Amino acid sequence: MQRIVIPGEKLEDKSLRIEGTIIENGKTYSTLMSSYDDEKKILIPLEGLWYPISGDTIIGRIQEDKFNVYIVDLQAPYRGLIFSKDSNEEFVAGDIIEATVKEMDKTKTVILGRPRRLTGGKLLYVKPSKIPRILGRGNNMIKQLTAKTGTRVTVGMNGIIWIKDGKVDLTTEAINMIQEEAHTNGLTNRVMSLLEMGV
Amino acid sequence: MSSSQEKPQLIVDGKRLDGRAFEELRPISIKTNVIRNAAGSAYIEWGTNKILAAVYGPTEALPKHTADPERAVIKCRYMMAPFSSLEDHGRTGPNRRAIEISKVTKEVFENVVLLENFPGTEINIYVEVLQSDGGTRAAGVTAAAVAMASSGIPMSDVPFGVSIGKIGDTLVVDLNKIEDNYSDADMPMVIGPKQGNLLLLQMDGNLTKEEVTSAISLAKKAGEVISKLQSDALKEPYLKTLEKYKNEAPSQQGNKE
Numbered sequence: 001m002q003r004i005v006i007p008g009e010k011l012e013d014k015s016l017r018i019e020g021t022i023i024e025n026g027k028t029y030s031t032l033m034s035s036y037d038d039e040k041k042i043l044i045p046l047e048g049l050w051y052p053i054s055g056d057t058i059i060g061r062i063q064e065d066k067f068n069v070y071i072v073d074l075q076a077p078y079r080g081l082i083f084s085k086d087s088n089e090e091f092v093a094g095d096i097i098e099a100t101v102k103e104m105d106k107t108k109t110v111i112l113g114r115p116r117r118l119t120g121g122k123l124l125y126v127k128p129s130k131i132p133r134i135l136g137r138g139n140n141m142i143k144q145l146t147a148k149t150g151t152r153v154t155v156g157m158n159g160i161i162w163i164k165d166g167k168v169d170l171t172t173e174a175i176n177m178i179q180e181e182a183h184t185n186g187l188t189n190r191v192m193s194l195l196e197m198g199v
Numbered sequence: 200m201s202s203s204q205e206k207p208q209l210i211v212d213g214k215r216l217d218g219r220a221f222e223e224l225r226p227i228s229i230k231t232n233v234i235r236n237a238a239g240s241a242y243i244e245w246g247t248n249k250i251l252a253a254v255y256g257p258t259e260a261l262p263k264h265t266a267d268p269e270r271a272v273i274k275c276r277y278m279m280a281p282f283s284s285l286e287d288h289g290r291t292g293p294n295r296r297a298i299e300i301s302k303v304t305k306e307v308f309e310n311v312v313l314l315e316n317f318p319g320t321e322i323n324i325y326v327e328v329l330q331s332d333g334g335t336r337a338a339g340v341t342a343a344a345v346a347m348a349s350s351g352i353p354m355s356d357v358p359f360g361v362s363i364g365k366i367g368d369t370l371v372v373d374l375n376k377i378e379d380n381y382s383d384a385d386m387p388m389v390i391g392p393k394q395g396n397l398l399l400l401q402m403d404g405n406l407t408k409e410e411v412t413s414a415i416s417l418a419k420k421a422g423e424v425i426s427k428l429q430s431d432a433l434k435e436p437y438l439k440t441l442e443k444y445k446n447e448a449p450s451q452q453g454n455k456e
Contacts, residue, residue, distance in 0.1 A: 004434045004437050004438060004441075006348055006357055006429075006430050006433045006434065007348050007353070007354045007355065007356065007357055008311075008354070008355060008356035008357050008391070008392070008393045009430075010393075020353070022313070022355055024355075024393075024394070029355065029393065031313060031353035031354060031355060032351060032353055033348060033349065033351065033433060033437075035437075045351070046437060047239075047348075047349060047350065047351030048351040048353075049257070049351055049352065051316075077256070077257040077258060077259070077271075077317050077320045079259065107268070107318075107319065108317075108318050108319055127351070129351060180440065181440050181444065183437060183440070183441060184440055184441055184443070184444040184447075185444050185445070185447045186444055186447030187444075189447070190444075190447075
């Protein structure tokens, strides 16, 4: 059975290693607003921040152009860096880019690689904790979304989504709906019927 | 301190001035997500206290010399609005009292937020008292804790605050402004409910050792009510949407359902 837990709420009387928890005196406590499944022992954060993992796709804005490095604003506690040698294009401050996380250095700066400029389109800011739900299992949700609306969508794990072409407003509406109702039953069906109506 | 002749009678017929019993809290209501641009926010009405709390961050710590390379730093600003009480709060900007309360609030959150997850960053807490009637530091921490939890910053506990005072020989819970001014002792406390850790303890007046011990246990008892209210306020928006679609079957293609 699923239940909503607050930080500091006890999940288990024994110590279990689950992400987003702490263990004190052999007991497991949540550290986030989350939804916990007692049987499957799965903790799904309802609120949370983005922790960079190498391989994550991100969307950011070039903040500063130094002589061998670009500094990227990621809307996160960390700054992104792109070394000029890793980039095929040249950027100027203000450009919106898509890139992949290569690594985190010890000062918690995110080193990015494979940057690509995104021109035109619309940016949508969502909670980073809702990104897995927006993507869906095996990226199913976002695949169906783009297929139905004919948009091109890039999802940044840092909570920024870029939408271009096709029915941008309908896609925005659907993503906002996923964001607000991420923890409810039958969401995929509702999103699909919203898209059917819009189409 | 005022002389005993001016001192009003705080307990009449076994009841306090506003009709409460000795261990009774004022009515409390908490609401989350009231400020759109904040990472997390909360609004609390505690009796006639009205307090807004907002949490921003974590962001890069500025000025840079304040940053700690091993953990996040917390910066807190508690402020009373110039129109918040009958007393003079006419000049804007922090006064001695506001600086002190900002400091103790900051220290409460340094003990519950998992700071080592965000080295080199700062987390800003703003507590704005719009209307005050005694016990605002406890109410402010209570609201700020809810704001912090709703922001998604990992924390080990959601602390609550409450003040215990002494009128004559009686210990009373949750003093209001008049009781605060004329009571024999006033002890605001902030407690982490998970293991009952004392995170803030200040005292004005005189209490014996036994009275302090029983005051702490009174605070913990009152805290059960406050913690429940905090938890309900945090869960309410999710439970509302969950309840709305309760009877729908899980989607076939959906994840996590």
